[in-house]
Amino acid sequence: xxxxxxxxxxxxxxxxxxxxxxxxxxxxxxxxxxxxxxxxxxxxxxxxxxxxxxxxxxxxxxxxxxxxxxxxxxxxxxxxxxxxxxxxxxxxxxxxxxxxxxx
Numbered sequence: 001x002x003x004x005x006x007x008x009x010x011x012x013x014x015x016x017x018x019x020x021x022x023x024x025x026x027x028x029x030x031x032x033x034x035x036x037x038x039x040x041x042x043x044x045x046x047x048x049x050x051x052x053x054x055x056x057x058x059x060x061x062x063x064x065x066x067x068x069x070x071x072x073x074x075x076x077x078x079x080x081x082x083x084x085x086x087x088x089x090x091x092x093x094x095x096x097x098x099x100x101x102x103x
Contacts, residue, residue, distance in 0.1 A: 002025065002028045002029070002044060003025070003028065003029055003030055003042050003043075003044060003046065007042060007046050008023060008025075008030055008042065011023070011030070011032055011040070011042050011048060013089065014048065014081070014085075014086070014089060014092045015032070015040070015089075015092060015093060015096045016089055016093070017089060017090065017093035018034055018093050018096050018097060018100075019034075020034050020035040021033065021034055022036075023042075027044070028043075028044030029041055029042050029043045029044045030042040034096070034100055037100065037103060038051060039051050039096060039099045039100050039103065040078075040081075040096065040099065041068070041078055043068065047080055048080065048081040048086070049068050049078035049079060049080055049081065050065075050078065050079055050080075050081055050095060050096065050099040051077055051078055051099055051103065052077060052078065052079045052099060052102060053077045053102075054102070055102075056098060056099065056102035057077070057079055059098070060079040060080075060082065060095075061079065063082040063084075064082060064083065065079040065080040065081070065082055066079065066080050067079055068080075081095060082095065
């Protein structure tokens with residue numbers, strides 16, 4: 001199943017304050033870019049993940065975020081956007097900016 005246009009529009013709303021966003025559909029989900037730099041993905045099940053490793057990934061884990069895993073169990077350097085940020089665009093934009101700064 002692939003993500004819908006409404007789900008993609010929701011990600012744009014979540015990160016609206018960042019600006020310069022674009023996306024590309026891929027593998028049932030979508031990748032999100034800020035001025036050409038990938039920083040987030042939308043999984044085929046509608047979850048938003050931020051690109052993260054090292055200290056930034058540790059910060060996300062401390063907020064209860066979970067790591068993206070492939071069906072075969074392989075992990076990737078993406079962590080769920082903290083739940084509190086899903087309904088708070090200012091907080092979501094802050095996490096998005098932190099993801100970009102950590103790249």
